[in-house]
Amino acid sequence: MNNYVKQKRLDLEMTQSDLAKKIGVSRQTIYAIETKKYDPSVTLALKIAVTFSTNVEDLFALEKVDWD
Amino acid sequence: MTACKGNFTFHHVNFALHLMPNFTYIVMKYLLLPKHFRTAGWFLLIPGLLAGFSNYIFNTEPEFLNVTMFAIANAGFYQTTYFTLIETNIWQELISLMIIMGGIFIGFSRTDIEDEYIQKIRLEALTWAVYVNYLILILAIIFLYGFTFTDVLVFNMFTILLIFVARFEWVLVNLNRETDNE
Numbered sequence: 701m702n703n704y705v706k707q708k709r710l711d712l713e714m715t716q717s718d719l720a721k722k723i724g725v726s727r728q729t730i731y732a733i734e735t736k737k738y739d740p741s742v743t744l745a746l747k748i749a750v751t752f753s754t755n756v757e758d759l760f761a762l763e764k765v766d767w768d
Numbered sequence: 769m770t771a772c773k774g775n776f777t778f779h780h781v782n783f784a785l786h787l788m789p790n791f792t793y794i795v796m797k798y799l800l801l802p803k804h805f806r807t808a809g810w811f812l813l814i815p816g817l818l819a820g821f822s823n824y825i826f827n828t829e830p831e832f833l834n835v836t837m838f839a840i841a842n843a844g845f846y847q848t849t850y851f852t853l854i855e856t857n858i859w860q861e862l863i864s865l866m867i868i869m870g871g872i873f874i875g876f877s878r879t880d881i882e883d884e885y886i887q888k889i890r891l892e893a894l895t896w897a898v899y900v901n902y903l904i905l906i907l908a909i910i911f912l913y914g915f916t917f918t919d920v921l922v923f924n925m926f927t928i929l930l931i932f933v934a935r936f937e938w939v940l941v942n943l944n945r946e947t948d949n950e
Contacts, residue, residue, distance in 0.1 A: 716947075726881035731947045738885050 706734040805877040813870025871929035897932035
């Protein structure tokens with residue numbers, strides 16, 4: 701899955717720690733999401749979207765491999 | 769409504785969980801021990817492993833641990849007795865309990881921030897440990913015989929837990945290192 705979490709976070713001048721604290725996860729989780737090592741759950745994706753005041757679809761996008 | 773009568777829905781369970789004290793809620797939500805158990809776990813596991821290796825090599829038992837224990841079953845060379853009191857040295861039993869409890873405390877205690885990604889890492893480490901442990905056991909079954917295999921059976925009591933803890937901690941350390949470099 702492709703995501704634009706890092707770009708959006710940097711646009712809002714937030715650190716990984718800031719974002720992690722806001723949504724109640726570890727900084728390692730934010731790092732893993734941004735480096736595409738981990739696809740967040742629906743709940744976590746929604747929390748990130750709400751924190752960024754945007755839609756989930758603007759942050760996450762399915763790739764071709766996700767359909768395999 | 770009639771069809772739902774008597775059925776527990778997710779909302780019933782979730783509501784009940786929120787009524788419980790925080791400790792129990794956390795344990796039941798994550799099936800994990802509180803995080804201070806991790807420290808206690810290391811204080812059990814490391815001495816337990818050292819004592820275990822020492823016992824394996826030197827085969828000595830402290831005399832003050834000769835005690836009377838209640839045995840549900842005690843199989844000797846000639847007979848097996850049930851529900852009896854026996855005289856035995858409990859050094860090996862203590863070592864085993866230290867290793868097992870230490871491993872469980874370390875592997876199944878909450879981390880500083882317990883979230884879904886850490887839970888995924890924990891589950892993957894547990895899966896990996898099962899595969900590796902039984903691969904080793906399969907090879908041991910095929911290639912080791914006699915009393916050597918008896919040693920394998922003894923070690924096998926602990927290896928799945930130890931492999932899990934080692935793998936879990938290794939992944940966490942690497943993850944922390946990568947995150948710090950970011």
